[in-house]
Amino acid sequence: MIQDKLFRRGRAWIELDRGALENNVSVLRARLPDGCALMPAVKANAYGHGAELIVPELLRLGVHDFCVATAQEGAEVRSLGADGTVLVLGWTAPEQYALLREFDLTQTAADLDGARALAAAGLNLRVHLAVDTGMHRLGEDCGSFERIAGALRLKGLQIDGIFTHLCCADSAAPEDADFTREQLNRFGRLSASLRSAGLGHLKTHALNSGGILAYPEYGGDFVRPGIALYGVMSSARDTLRLGSGLHPVLSLRAKIAQVRAVHAGEGAGYGLDFRAVRESRLAVLTIGYADGLPRCLSNGAGRVLINGRFAPIAGRICMDQTLLDVTGIPGVQAGGTVTLIGRDGENEINACEPAELSGSISNELLSRLSARLERVWS
Secondary structure, three states: OOOOHHHOOOOEEEEEOHHHHHHHHHHHHHOOOOOOEEOOEOHHHHHOOOHHHHHHHHHHOOOOOEEEOOHHHHHHHHHOOOOOOEEEOOOOOHHHHHHHHHOOOEEEEOOHHHHHHHHHOOOOEEEEEEEEOOOOOOOEEOOOHHHHHHHHOOOOEEEEEEEOOOOOOOOOOHHHHHHHHHHHHHHHHHHHHHHHOOOOOOEEEOOOHHHHHHOHHHOOOEEOOOHHHHOOOOOHHHHHHHOOOOOOOEEEEEEEEEEEEEOOOOEEOHHHOEEOOOOEEEEEEOOOHHHOOOHHHOOOOOEEEEOOEEEEEEOOOOOOOEEEEOOOOOOOOOOOEEEEEEEEOOEEEOOHHHHHHOOOOHHHHHHOOOOOOEEEEO
16 A cells, blocks of 8 residues: 555544543553553454554553454454454354464454364464353353363363453343343353363453443453444433543544535436525535445435535435535545534534434444545544
């Protein structure tokens, strides 16, 4: 990829705020019990932010341990300088076990059978065992003590951790809070039983973003912040309830290619979906759905910021371009900058807004931002 600075901010790009990331690390650390360390999730290209920028900055901030989804992601994080545990949370095909060994990655064993398969490779792999406390996704059943103990006693593996995953820690509903505490208590009882059986050398971790913010007393040896690290929660409601003190790291911006007049009654864009009801001005924005802008924000469902003012999306979002209705907004001209996520003047569009308008969550919206968007520190 061409990295010449002349090409930065040339079409559409992502700006990252170092101060916001440092703030979020501090906010999350302040909630942790003594001896508990951050093991941030930097999977999916650091939730779309750009792992090649985020990981070195986290290392500078004293973070040493990381979570990823795949062995390939783990190899990339290790190549960026990560010197602690790099945990692969997802399944890895046997054909990639050598990659785990080459980059000293820690692989999740989803159950006893998964641990046996890893041991059979004969590579003395590092492993954390997943246990299911109620989410019913990956993990050996928390009540299957003999199978869990059997996995931990396998020869030919370096099993030094055990963890679970919470399924509704970000919910304020009383029944969800009760379920989350029961998940955490099940995990605690299992950990105590393992210690009693002489298997207490294991590092433990259970808390995701919602768990850190709502149940920090259950910290364990590690916590696994995901979306909260990047300064938002999955929804605007969760951000308001749990995200106090967190600052969004990412802004998404693009250039205006052209501004044109459209007469009353004329259409614009594919299908001529936009119909001018008055003399109008449209701006052609240099970003589209191939960059990760959800197409369902077409026809006024979504909006952007231009010169500090909101402007609706006009007509259908195209693969590489998007029309905006800038009628009545002064100073809009070709070469100007538009904000799709972030602040412009007194107004701001949080990532949760376009996510919720497209029927999704901020995690998905951010992680789908295209690799062709340049990532730069602001």
